[in-house]
Amino acid sequence: MTYATFSSTLTFPITHPSTASTTQAEPDWQALLSQHPRQVAPAVWPKVRHGRSLRSIIEIDQSTVRPTQTPHNETVDVTPHHDALVQELVDDEQLAAQLEVYAQANDYRAFRAEVATMHWAHHAPATLVRMIKLALSHAWLTLAETLIEQGREFFPHDPTIGQIARILAPPSITVVPGTAPQGLAASRMWVRTHATAYRGQWVAVYNGQLLGVAPSLDALRATIGPLEQPASTIITHIL
Amino acid sequence: MARFAKLLTDNDFASGVTFYEDYFPGDEGDRQRLVIYVHVGATLTPCIVDTGAAWCVLNPSLAQPLLEAERADYLRSITYEIRGTRYEGALVRLDLAFQDEISGNLMVIDATVFVPELRHDEDWREPNFIGLKGCLERIRFAIDPAESAFYFGRA
Structure with a gap:
């Protein structure tokens, strides 16, 4: 059985x-x-x-x-x-x-x-x-x-x-100390003013100055190298 | 600048303030938005604040380094509709940080975000979004249109 x-x-x-x-x-x-x-x-x-x-x-x-x-x-x-x-x-x-x-x-x-x-x-x-x-x-x-x-x-x-x-x-949320960003208002202004000239590109902007332009984020990072002020550098894809 | 910063921080409403733009870089059409700059990992990048959006949405190029570094857990085979188009992707748990432009202090939130999965021949042409679920749901925030100020704090 x-x-x-x-x-x-x-x-x-x-x-x-x-x-x-x-x-x-x-x-x-x-x-x-x-x-x-x-x-x-x-x-x-x-x-x-x-x-x-x-x-x-x-x-x-x-x-x-x-x-x-x-x-x-x-x-x-x-x-x-x-x-x-x-x-x-x-x-x-x-x-x-x-x-x-x-x-x-x-x-x-x-x-x-x-x-x-x-x-x-x-x-x-x-x-x-x-x-x-x-x-x-x-x-x-x-x-x-x-x-x-x-x-x-x-x-x-x-x-x-x-x-x-x-x-x-x-x-969950934590607050950690940092240092005040530098030139962020100027960088935002640069993006606002110049973005349309770089459609489809990735740009890096620091203190109101364009650091680099590339068709991909990886290529942009390769172009600009290590950032001195990453917390103050805007990186964005322009639609 | 940020005339309500002292009032809101002293009363524990907010822990910081940043300033918003009214459009996402390159976004076509007459679309006024509330765009703040947020740290995704080590990258400071613009995001549209959208309280009507279920999820945050990130450009996959921004999330990829965190996934490769195993700094983000994820759930694949999720779809999400963005601006009328349904995309397949993953819900990813990763750190976003809002930076107080006065002190530099960072409010770090382990958010849940939608990241689209693209084919090799596809480009991502949508903005980043800060949505309600997994992010704004735990943030206290206020805006002052007079100064384009976005105050934020832990709820």
């Missing part, structure tokens, strides 16, 4: 949230496994939160899913549960595709409404990252922040979500 690794990846004993009290009552395995997958999913969230999406659990264990055995050596058939769960994942994948359509249409309301129904425990972190990027790309910033928070909750060890959270974190 082949025992399912599907069950061994879950945290035993499974306790449904409604029974997850201080009592140590044995779960009703058959009843639990016959539930709709969305109802079972909260029981596996702790596992998901420790770095594996439900999708990855299912995909890895799909070939050895039936029958399975509980820790109490009861053999149960999880096929209906598994198949239903796979269908859930397919449905959610379609939902993710639909979200992309809404984003393409710039339909914020539809996107926000659908994303609210997403059950992130059923998805790989990459799916959530995709949705965050869509929200960011449309400047739906509050929604993006909400998704990032959910990402940190469901996938706290995912490096990409961690990276996104760092990049989107509120900025």
Whole structure:
């Protein structure tokens, strides 16, 4: 008999949230496994939160899913549960595709409404990252922040979500001492007066004097060399 | 110059002042803007202040040295619409600095900016922008049109 690794990846004993009290009552395995997958999913969230999406659990264990055995050596058939769960994942994948359509249409309301129904425990972190990027790309910033928070909750060890959270974190500000810039007003005046003569070029201006002109920033730096007063030298691309 | 500097700094509203121009160098059309000079790494360069813009936007040539020096973390495959055109690029976390023209002190902000990714045959022909998210959202600022003064401080 082949025992399912599907069950061994879950945290035993499974306790449904409604029974997850201080009592140590044995779960009703058959009843639990016959539930709709969305109802079972909260029981596996702790596992998901420790770095594996439900999708990855299912995909890895799909070939050895039936029958399975509980820790109490009861053999149960999880096929209906598994198949239903796979269908859930397919449905959610379609939902993710639909979200992309809404984003393409710039339909914020539809996107926000659908994303609210997403059950992130059923998805790989990459799916959530995709949705965050869509929200960011449309400047739906509050929604993006909400998704990032959910990402940190469901996938706290995912490096990409961690990276996104760092990049989107509120900025910090420090004040450091410096020296007053020299001739900046004169340099601004030079740019204001002469810019149109250098369209498409990069220019460097210090103390009201043109230091150099070049078609690229790299070429400009090569032309002018190290700056004596970088904090007082305007460097700009003329549109 | 900067007649409100003492008032605003003594009362902890602002930590510095710089002076703005009303157009970005070479920008075509009759577009009056509020353009301040900001340090991107070691480069002092003009940026349009745009409180209606979600993100800051930088010319990729300005951000490239910071990326190469690994002084900037980034998230690629982001798109952003600038002046009616949607560009693909990255959100980059890097330091911008506003310099007080009186004392020289720098207010450094680790901002999140959009940097377009261009093909080799593409030129970038849009201005730099200082936007709300990841930058202005944490800055207290005020302008005095009488002197083209831009006062700034940590919110």
